Amino acid sequence: MSLSSTKSISVQKVEKSRIGQVDFDNLTFGATFSDHMFECDYKDGEWQNPTIKPYGNISISPAAKVFHYGQAVFEGMKAYKDDNGKIWLFRPEQNFLRINKSSKRMAIPEFPREIFFEALEQLVKLDKEWVRPGMGNSLYIRPFAMASQVGVSASPSTEYKFMILMSPAQAYYTGDVRVEIAEHYSRSANGGVGAAKAAGNYGAQFYPTNLAREKGFQQVIWTDASDHKYLEEAGTMNVFFRVNDTLLTAPISDRILDGVTRKSIIALAKNDNIKVEERPVLVSEIVEAAKNGSLKEIFGAGTAAVISPVSAFSYKDTVYEIDKQEDSYAAQFKKELLDIQYNRSEDPFNWRYEII
Amino acid sequence: MSLSSTKSISVQKVEKSRIGQVDFDNLTFGATFSDHMFECDYKDGEWQNPTIKPYGNISISPAAKVFHYGQAVFEGMKAYKDDNGKIWLFRPEQNFLRINKSSKRMAIPEFPREIFFEALEQLVKLDKEWVRPGMGNSLYIRPFAMASQVGVSASPSTEYKFMILMSPAQAYYTGDVRVEIAEHYSRSANGGVGAAKAAGNYGAQFYPTNLAREKGFQQVIWTDASDHKYLEEAGTMNVFFRVNDTLLTAPISDRILDGVTRKSIIALAKNDNIKVEERPVLVSEIVEAAKNGSLKEIFGAGTAAVISPVSAFSYKDTVYEIDKQEDSYAAQFKKELLDIQYNRSEDPFNWRYEII
Numbered sequence: 256m257s258l259s260s261t262k263s264i265s266v267q268k269v270e271k272s273r274i275g276q277v278d279f280d281n282l283t284f285g286a287t288f289s290d291h292m293f294e295c296d297y298k299d300g301e302w303q304n305p306t307i308k309p310y311g312n313i314s315i316s317p318a319a320k321v322f323h324y325g326q327a328v329f330e331g332m333k334a335y336k337d338d339n340g341k342i343w344l345f346r347p348e349q350n351f352l353r354i355n356k357s358s359k360r361m362a363i364p365e366f367p368r369e370i371f372f373e374a375l376e377q378l379v380k381l382d383k384e385w386v387r388p389g390m391g392n393s394l395y396i397r398p399f400a401m402a403s404q405v406g407v408s409a410s411p412s413t414e415y416k417f418m419i420l421m422s423p424a425q426a427y428y429t430g431d432v433r434v435e436i437a438e439h440y441s442r443s444a445n446g447g448v449g450a451a452k453a454a455g456n457y458g459a460q461f462y463p464t465n466l467a468r469e470k471g472f473q474q475v476i477w478t479d480a481s482d483h484k485y486l487e488e489a490g491t492m493n494v495f496f497r498v499n500d501t502l503l504t505a506p507i508s509d510r511i512l513d514g515v516t517r518k519s520i521i522a523l524a525k526n527d528n529i530k531v532e533e534r535p536v537l538v539s540e541i542v543e544a545a546k547n548g549s550l551k552e553i554f555g556a557g558t559a560a561v562i563s564p565v566s567a568f569s570y571k572d573t574v575y576e577i578d579k580q581e582d583s584y585a586a587q588f589k590k591e592l593l594d595i596q597y598n599r600s601e602d603p604f605n606w607r608y609e610i611i
Numbered sequence: 612m613s614l615s616s617t618k619s620i621s622v623q624k625v626e627k628s629r630i631g632q633v634d635f636d637n638l639t640f641g642a643t644f645s646d647h648m649f650e651c652d653y654k655d656g657e658w659q660n661p662t663i664k665p666y667g668n669i670s671i672s673p674a675a676k677v678f679h680y681g682q683a684v685f686e687g688m689k690a691y692k693d694d695n696g697k698i699w700l701f702r703p704e705q706n707f708l709r710i711n712k713s714s715k716r717m718a719i720p721e722f723p724r725e726i727f728f729e730a731l732e733q734l735v736k737l738d739k740e741w742v743r744p745g746m747g748n749s750l751y752i753r754p755f756a757m758a759s760q761v762g763v764s765a766s767p768s769t770e771y772k773f774m775i776l777m778s779p780a781q782a783y784y785t786g787d788v789r790v791e792i793a794e795h796y797s798r799s800a801n802g803g804v805g806a807a808k809a810a811g812n813y814g815a816q817f818y819p820t821n822l823a824r825e826k827g828f829q830q831v832i833w834t835d836a837s838d839h840k841y842l843e844e845a846g847t848m849n850v851f852f853r854v855n856d857t858l859l860t861a862p863i864s865d866r867i868l869d870g871v872t873r874k875s876i877i878a879l880a881k882n883d884n885i886k887v888e889e890r891p892v893l894v895s896e897i898v899e900a901a902k903n904g905s906l907k908e909i910f911g912a913g914t915a916a917v918i919s920p921v922s923a924f925s926y927k928d929t930v931y932e933i934d935k936q937e938d939s940y941a942a943q944f945k946k947e948l949l950d951i952q953y954n955r956s957e958d959p960f961n962w963r964y965e966i967i
């Protein structure tokens with residue numbers, strides 16, 4: 256794909272790569288960044304000056320609207336290296352469509368498809384050594400858009416920055432996760448921004464998640480804000496419940512993020528002849544299933560950890576342990592997804608996107 | 612008040628003031644900043660290096676958590692100059708308590724009282740020429756705190772910046788405001804962060820407010836997210852309804868900001884023997900009151916505009932016009948508040964705070 260000359264990306268390369276200083280066997284998720292980043296400004300009604308440059312600080316006014324009004328959205332995706340050294344993305348079209356959907360809800364101008372994909376390709380190619388081979392290793396890619404106009408009055412910004420950062424990641428083992436089902440706090444409301452990857456959705460969860468951690472639970476499974484009767488999703492993962500041999504997961508709504516991993520699992524399950532029900536899931540039916548032994552698995556699904564098995568959940572001061580499953584769906588989907596992502600299997604759904 | 616030496620504020624003054632370049636008769640709200648700003652960093656578990664320095668850009672990583680997770684809170688207050696050139700704040704203790712309450716909900720460490728007030732005093736004294744005399748003129752003060760740690764993983768930051776910016780403001784006439792009552796979108800949920808001045812609450816309102824503007828309404832009055840049956844507040848104002856001679860306003864909850872102007876009006880009303888009911892206000896009762904002529908006034912209350920009379924509201928495709936009131940409560944409270952703020956009247960509640 257090529258860009259019209261006015262929109263072509265200018266590239267300033269680093270003088271010397273920092274890659275030699277990185278211990279790829281001891282990475283903290285999201286804390287180390289590759290040599291280059293992408294930056295593009297929105298001004299006078301259009302996205303301008305797309306630039307790839309060395310990763311580093313930006314100079315910005317403390318009165319920029321992003322600091323005061325949280326007008327910001329982001330995406331999370333990964334580049335994978337296969338055994339032959341080829342690099343792939345997984346369903347990047349979904350992330351492109353979703354960031355623009357998020358932007359629309361946050362009154363941020365949509366970003367052009369052409370520049371998005373051109374930036375991704377050039378950036379990953381330039382920093383290809385940062386994508387390490389080996390199952391589980393990846394380069395986490397973080398596109399985001401934020402309000403950069405100066406002004407401490409609560410109205411949409413007229414200026415924005417769209418950036419892409421890249422961070423090398425190892426397999427993200429959450430271990431077995433113990434979760435708390437939300438009974439008081441909530442993540443999003445009908446008619447709110449829960450379906451957007453809006454920055455403020457995440458900061459708002461930190462305090463209740465800290466409270467859960469103090470009680471020994473790493474994550475919260477959010478419930479509907481009206482009655483806390485329905486199970487929705489976790490902080491950065493959609494959630495699946497396996498009752499006997501049926502998978503249940505909350506339907507997409509304006510409160511829930513339309514996860515790429517979630518929709519991929521649903522497609523895989525259908526392909527594997529596993530029954531999936533996308534419908535409101537009552538807390539009470541999962542508690543009942545836990546009690547009568549029909550609850551076989553709970554797992555989270557998201558780009559960072561792929562799939563996180565849940566080993567226990569707490570609800571109304573009772574903790575329900577979930578026994579390990581021999582023929583685990585979580586393990587099956589994780590293998591199927593990784594095999595597609597790392598080009599170790601066929602790609603029946605055309606999910607892989609070749610970079611190099 | 613003096614600070615222990617380790618916490619004393621270091622001051623770097625501007626070489627030359629920018630005040631001569633400012634047209635104080637044509638200010639856009641929140642767009643011009645005074646010569647100095649305050650900055651303090653949280654690191655290694657404590658707030659350190661409180662500094663007053665020239666207003667200007669900061670250098671920050673694009674991976675700072677504030678850009679990605681909206682972990683940020685703010686306040687809004689004003690300094691007023693009286694006819695003798697003395698400068699006053701209005702109930703700054705309330706703003707201090709509220710920013711720490713907001714911070715707690717957003718998992719941001721609380722800011723020390725001593726540094727907050729010392730910073731305010733020094734900053735306003737240093738930039739005292741920026742507080743223009745004359746009723747309606749003020750220096751808007753914007754304290755805020757935001758997550759500055761580098762990291763694109765969704766967990767609370769370990770580093771923060773607390774800053775104070777100041778922006779000269781003229782009387783903020785909203786004109787008569789036409790509002791839309793929310794029937795689909797919502798601002799906050801039970802168990803959410805609506806009661807905090809969290810950055811993300813504001814960005815989330817821009818899109819639905821734009822939709823209302825396109826229909827000719829400047830503001831949205833939010834309703835409860837569950838059923839849209841109860842009236843809550845506007846984007847940056849609490850809302851009062853006068854039915855006959857009784858004032859109604861929504862009670863404080865975890866969905867509503869505990870406004871300083873709101874609580875001051877309630878105190879003034881009681882003092883003036885005006886009946887105030889803080890209780891859930893049904894949309895249906897206000898529509899009914901509009902129909903039968905008992906709805907006399909609606910007005911918003913907030914620091915920026917003090918009081919904004921509402922001239923019409925729309926609900927279910929019907930627009931209800933509100934006739935101008937001779938003995939307007941809105942006008943009465945506005946005068947009483949301004950007289951206290953500008954030291955033109957007694958201060959029976961001890962709301963004024965002398966700076967200089």
Ligand SMILES: Cc1ncc(COP(=O)(O)O)c(C=O)c1O
Pocket residue numbers: 331452488489490491492493512513514515516517556557558559
């Ligand atoms: C709130 C939320 N839900 C679910 C997900 C999972 O989405 P995806 O599978 O596209 O990564 C994420 C993370 O991206 C998220 O932030």
Ligand SMILES: Cc1ncc(COP(=O)(O)O)c(C=O)c1O
Pocket residue numbers: 687808844845846847848849868869870871872873912913914915
């Ligand atoms: C959501 C919201 N409600 C109400 C208010 C009014 O509060 P105050 O009177 O303290 O300015 C504000 C603004 O500060 C606000 O942001």
